[in-house]
Structure formats: C-alpha cells, structure tokens
Amino acid sequence: MTTTNRVQVGSGPDTIRVLKAALVDELLPDTYVSGGALVHMETVSGGQISPAADEDSPLPVTASPLNPATLAGLLAEHAYVYRMRSRKDGAGGVEFYEEEVTPPREILSSVLASKTWPGVPTLRSVIGAPVLRRDGTLLQRPGYDPATGLYLAAKVALPPVPDAPSAEQVHTARDFLLNRFLRDFPWASEADRANYLALLATPILRHFTRSLTPFALIDATMPASGKSILTGGPGMLYGQRVMPWAYAEEELRKSITAVLAEQVGVVVWDNLAEGTVIDSPTLALLVTAGVWSDRQLGASRNIATVNDRLWMATGNNLQVGGDMASRTVRVHLDPNMPRPEQRDQSRFGIPHLDQWITVPANQLTVLWHLLILVLDWTGHGAPRAATVSMRQFTPWAQSLGGFLAHHHVDGFLANAADIRDIDEDESRWRAFLSCWHTQHGSQPMTAADLRRSGEPDRIGFEEQDRWDGQFITTATGRTPNALALGRLLTGQIGRWRGDYVIRSAKNDRGDRNTFWVECHTSSTPQNR
Numbered sequence: 001m002t003t004t005n006r007v008q009v010g011s012g013p014d015t016i017r018v019l020k021a022a023l024v025d026e027l028l029p030d031t032y033v034s035g036g037a038l039v040h041m042e043t044v045s046g047g048q049i050s051p052a053a054d055e056d057s058p059l060p061v062t063a064s065p066l067n068p069a070t071l072a073g074l075l076a077e078h079a080y081v082y083r084m085r086s087r088k089d090g091a092g093g094v095e096f097y098e099e100e101v102t103p104p105r106e107i108l109s110s111v112l113a114s115k116t117w118p119g120v121p122t123l124r125s126v127i128g129a130p131v132l133r134r135d136g137t138l139l140q141r142p143g144y145d146p147a148t149g150l151y152l153a154a155k156v157a158l159p160p161v162p163d164a165p166s167a168e169q170v171h172t173a174r175d176f177l178l179n180r181f182l183r184d185f186p187w188a189s190e191a192d193r194a195n196y197l198a199l200l201a202t203p204i205l206r207h208f209t210r211s212l213t214p215f216a217l218i219d220a221t222m223p224a225s226g227k228s229i230l231t232g233g234p235g236m237l238y239g240q241r242v243m244p245w246a247y248a249e250e251e252l253r254k255s256i257t258a259v260l261a262e263q264v265g266v267v268v269w270d271n272l273a274e275g276t277v278i279d280s281p282t283l284a285l286l287v288t289a290g291v292w293s294d295r296q297l298g299a300s301r302n303i304a305t306v307n308d309r310l311w312m313a314t315g316n317n318l319q320v321g322g323d324m325a326s327r328t329v330r331v332h333l334d335p336n337m338p339r340p341e342q343r344d345q346s347r348f349g350i351p352h353l354d355q356w357i358t359v360p361a362n363q364l365t366v367l368w369h370l371l372i373l374v375l376d377w378t379g380h381g382a383p384r385a386a387t388v389s390m391r392q393f394t395p396w397a398q399s400l401g402g403f404l405a406h407h408h409v410d411g412f413l414a415n416a417a418d419i420r421d422i423d424e425d426e427s428r429w430r431a432f433l434s435c436w437h438t439q440h441g442s443q444p445m446t447a448a449d450l451r452r453s454g455e456p457d458r459i460g461f462e463e464q465d466r467w468d469g470q471f472i473t474t475a476t477g478r479t480p481n482a483l484a485l486g487r488l489l490t491g492q493i494g495r496w497r498g499d500y501v502i503r504s505a506k507n508d509r510g511d512r513n514t515f516w517v518e519c520h521t522s523s524t525p526q527n528r
Helices: 012-024 068-078 105-112 167-181 190-209 227-238 249-259 281-287 322-327 360-379 391-406 416-421 424-440 447-453 482-490
Strands: 006-008 031-034 037-043 061-065 080-088 094-100 125-127 143-145 150-152 215-220 240-243 266-272 291-295 302-306 310-316 328-333 457-459 462-464 500-506 513-519
Touching (some): 006 012, 068 105, 190 310, 190 328, 190 391, 249 291, 322 328, 424 500
Parallel strands (some): 215 328, 240 266
Antiparallel strands (some): 080 094, 143 150, 291 302
C-alpha cells in the first residue's frame, strides 16, 4: 500500500497520543468538530430521486459522528496505521518489519472521548443551498466555508450567481417568480403571497439577519389547493423532512429533538386533521429558541442544538391557540370552488407544478431567480422595513419586509389580524368575557358566584343556558369547579381579549378574590 498518511503506533497510551495528534493534524479529510465531538462528512448512497413535494427530500451528504467503528474504517481508507515488529532472520539475527494494524476498540474509544480538538475546523451546520454570510457576501461554493463554519451540500448544481445582478436579470427573476411560479395559487389575499415569498427566502437570509424565524402555517379551505407544493418549494431547495403531527406534547418534543439531528433545512408537519388547533407550549418554545436543549434520545445526557430550521405545518382550516398566534405567519389558500383538483392545468403559468418542482433543473431555476433578487436587495444596501414589528421576530420581519418592498411585493404580514381570528384560545376567552360582561356588567364576583351563574336555569322540564355555551371550560372541555375557575381567571388578569379584560381585587373582608370584566368603551386609556 502506498500512502503519504503513515501513522506509526506503539503501546496503548502511545497509540492514543499519536492518533489524537494525527486527527488534529487533519489526518482524515472532511472531518470537523461539532459540539465537542468529531464528525465526518460523507455522501449518502441510495437517496431518493425526485421525491414528491410532500415526501422527505434529504440533503445528499450527512455529518456522521465518529465512533470506534467508523474511525477504524476511515483509518483503513485514508491512512496506513502500522507498528514495528521483529523476527529472526535466516542468519540468526533479528529483522524489523512493518505490520498494518487496526487499533483496538477501547483505544479508539479513548481517542474519541475528548471534547477538546484545537485546530479542527468547527462545523456549525450543513445547508442545502447558498446563504448570505453576515457580511452580506453569498456563500455559494459547495463544501466547507471557514468563514461561517457552514458546509454547503447543494441539492442542485448551481452556476455562479453574480454579486451585482443586471437590471435585466432582476426583471427576469421577478417576472418568473411572481408571474409564473407563484401565479396560479389561489391566494386568499396579497398578504398570503407576500408571506410565502418571505418564507421561501428565509433560509437564505437567516444567517445574514441573525434572527429567529416564526412558525409557518400553510392552510386552505379545501383539499387539493396546493399546500404541499408550497411547502415542497423550500423543502426541495433546502432539504426537507416531512413528519406526522404529534398530538401529545411528549411525542412532539421527541420528534423535534430527533429531527434536529438530521441535515435538513425545512421541517414540515403535513396534512394535520381538519380544524386542528395548534396550541403547543413545546412548539411555542421551539420557535423562540435559538438553541434547542433536550435529553438525547436513548441516552442520559442533554444535548444542545442550534435551531436553524424553517418549521411549517399544513392542513385545512387550521387554528392556533395559546402563544402560537403571535409566533405564526399564515399563508392561506382559498380556491373558492368545489373541486380544485379539476382546474385546467393547461392555462397555468407552470402546468403540473407539483411534478415540475421535483425536477432538479427546475429547482435550480427557482433558486437562481430567488438568489438574484436577494443579491439585488443587498446590492442596494439591504433596506429594511423599519415600521414592521413582530415581537421576538422583528429583525426577521423588518429584513424580509424590506426585501419584499424593494421588489414591489405588497401585503407582507397584512393578514396578522387573521391569525387572531383563527386563535382558538383567543376566540373562546373573548366570547366568555363578552357574555360575562353582558350578564353581570362590571360587578365584582367571586369565582364561586360566577360558577353558580354558569349553571343552566330550569324552566319546567327544560334547561336554559343563559351563557349560550360560552362559559369557559378546561383543556378537556369540562366546566371547571370554583377552585379551578379561580385559577383560570387569575391567569388571565390584565390580559386583553378583544375589547375585554379581567380585573381583580380582594372582597370587603379581604379573604377572597373577586373578579370583574371591563370593556374598553367603559375603561380609561390608562387601564388599557
């Protein structure tokens, strides 16, 4: 065997020292450190060819953590590891010779046990398409980028994109994306189209904007409206993992931790049951966390992973609840017809788009034009929409709002009020407080008094519900007892629900809390 990577080992301790030094000295190609552990980039064989838009679309490479078995295989492939042996020669003397060896498993385990690897390049993430660096330059060369620690494993072979696109290139890109690629979706409003274009560009701009990314909700009034094609757009470009929705919080947490170990840029919970309410503390935490920490599956140690994914969900007439309303960007489709699948495809800007987007050459076309628009925006100073705000996501909203405004795409986030309309938690509390104020005005009441007023009136043999079914219920749909109701009300004190807000004070004896509802038409601006 002829190789320049010759590694001589000896005793156990000597072998550990020699191999660790050799790994630091870049003995193995495409080896990096991530979270204190060595990983090796390798091509994935037998991957999917042109999957459907609603199927997994993995990246062509993966960062595999080194373990004793993989390290032994890589040493055999890229190095000549040997030790010196001796034997008697024919003349009665001693001769020395080299013997190629595979170090024992316990030796390799000891080598890999270290968390400190000075000099080994740091791998921060694997990406499937070019991204803007923080200095505004485009990372577009496949492979490892020392400036960012990112590894570009391009899903499509992209020719170099010009740093300063011409006016003609920009015009062509806008025309293709807006008047062909996105033309025939049944957008409920111009805001839905603008929001989607922002989401499509988000993975490219995330490192540049240094911002959290909101949750993306893509829903429709009818099946076959194009939801999966919309999620497949970014999924095909950046790498996609499609998962079933986990209705239990523990299962949802586990699925998030598992998918963060995979090299994909987009995660899609596809085809949720019609009318599903997305009200998850786990998901609310995820989209506001730059780093996701959790116990490693199958192990007792915790891991921390950078949350650099675009998280999306699709379904028909979906709702949000809890804290998700302020953390969600909605893209709503409404074909306004009984059988959307029977639309005449021959008249579409791109007929049979669900099949068209799975072809790598077509993915290249979409990505190329998108990058042209991005570089034209940065070439003009990357103007931001300073008046746009979205809680923790304001840097994202201002950057993407500026990007869209620069390209004359109107309506970005203009449907934010619609999110409140599909906020199931907001709707039921607003209805409850409205009925409460109608029934009792601003009269202070104990939780027990309020609970008794929620009992139906008996008229003859019939019961009449003065609350018309709007009395607040627990998460399981049951009417709470007085104690549970008091806790629910306490948790809502000072939180406005539409025009109504709960106030509280002690009763005259000071031994019980009382509650009442104020309406903004009867309260002072200071109270609001």
